[in-house]
Amino acid sequence: MQTLLEIKNLKTVFSTARGVIKAVDGVSLILNTGETLGIVGESGCGKTMLALSMMRLIPANGRIAGGEVLFSGQNLLSLSEDEMREKRGRDIAMIFQEPMTSLNPVLRIGEQIAEAIRLHQHVPAKEALFLSERLLAEVGIPEPERRVEDYPHQLSGGMRQRVMIAMAMSCRPRLLLADEPTTALDVTIQSQILNLISDLKEKNNMAVILITHDLGIVAEAAEKVAVMYAGKVVEMSEVKKLFSQPQHPYTRGLIESRPSGCADTGANGEAYLKTIPGTVPSLYDLPPGCRFFERCVLAEDECRVREPELLEIENGHFVSCFVSQRIVK
């Protein structure tokens, strides 16, 4: 398989009134053509900032402090703003959590999609509108010839997300960044949207980065997973491996604390959920050693003072935990 995207030691920092925080702190990832990578983590772990850094769309008080984002071998971070604008939408497209705020409320659906098409392809307006109809049909919107005339508020949340996807697909990107694309949607709609994304991925041989807080979504839709915690990737592997043999105590905690879903057995009324004690450390005040130290059941003295690196413990399975690294060895 061919490598499409390689992120090397990416760092994104934010200057705020309270100090500087490292939202993304040395993340490295590899994504192959046509593959789906799930990035999972809790709020504030840096998963969205990682995606925005790849697109070079981070908010004004942030800056990319180091690293490389190699897309087909080309470092996106060294492109000029104009060149980058060419990439966005054409080669890499992004969809967001809240489809209502990402669509322009005063423009018809058809015009918005046509605009995206005409930005990157030189086609007449009429043809762009026709193409947007075809795209709407492709993402499963009934009566597309009528729907192109609709405004966003006339559509349901699920339909709006389909419109966003249609727009993202307009230039047949090679990589789709989906940031919590179903979090605002109901489960039955969520399942339809996830199916749609995976269908489009298959048809277009597109790679997908699926950012989510829900392990269930990752299990269903991704082939590879990266688990993020406080700005770092703590575990990365093939999806089946991650669920059958999670190595990092945080990953294990996340999987085990899910109410029933994981075991898929009848939940016994008296059983308690396993929990991860404590809370995520503040990014302003990170401990010197492992960031998970205070919540970890396996923690040792070494973990307090030294920060573990993300190392490959077996083929394709990376973990940043001293204890798991030693056990597997």
Add this chain to the structure above:
Amino acid sequence: MASVLVDIQKLGKKYVLGGGFLQNRSRIVRAVNGVDLQIFEGETLGLVGESGCGKSTLARLLMRLEEPDAGRAYFKDQNIFAFSYDDLKTYRRHVQMIFQDPYSSLNPRKSAISIIQEPLNIHQIAGRKQNREISAQLMTRVGLSHEQAKRYPHEFSGGQRQRIGIARALALQPALVIADEPVSALDASIQAQILNLLKDLKKDFGLTYLFISHDLNVIRYVSDRIAVMYLGCIVELADKNNLYQTPLHPYTRMLLAAMPSCNPQKKKREMMIQGEAGEIGDQGCNFRNRCVYKIDICNRLIPQLRPYRERGLCACHRTGEI
């Protein structure tokens, strides 16, 4: 059999949308459309459904934050919609609520302990000093430390705020606690902590829960019985194990099929997840447009919630045959 704590009969609530200056047509939304439901003492009744199905409106009706258009609800055989002001105050001692958003449901200008103490003061449970002691005990009980008592909501994390909200709800030692999506706004690792806490408190305080959630995993973990709501109606009501092992209503099946499982090996049963919740029609089954088992009668007759064997209640014309 435990006694009935709350008995809801044919409860209905309509909202009129639009019809204002710029819109010439108004639209009626039947948020709760003839709900019959009983909550037994000591149980956790889970109420599950997608957004807009009316589950929060039902909770607000029970709290008497909304007035119904139709139907009645009894709390310990008293009609809650016939309460006088004084009765209502007493009623609210017995029925408390935990809200979804721990950010907007706490007064930002009050310290944690004052928030917990407020209901005690309002209902004059004891003198101020004693009330403060009770609140301090409650704080410890929900897993907050004494040092945190004087802090303000913004100094707490989401999970800790939810603990404050829970302590406040328990301050008056209610009989029934209505928890409206209490863990939806929390991160996965915190969710489990709060769910365990709610379970412990139920035992210690002898509580009854009406637990509202859209998350079938959460509902499965906490509930004894589960009611599934769709467009303002209860479509299925059953014991937890029955509901998850042999769901009767096609909508329940669809929900279960759509639930992301943590097992990547498992093949998806995606064929039946289609369509979106529309509007409530005047005739026929509201679910028929999304239903793969639809037959002719579904277009004409509204299915009633009926018992099926010993299994529970289901509102589907084809209960048992599909």
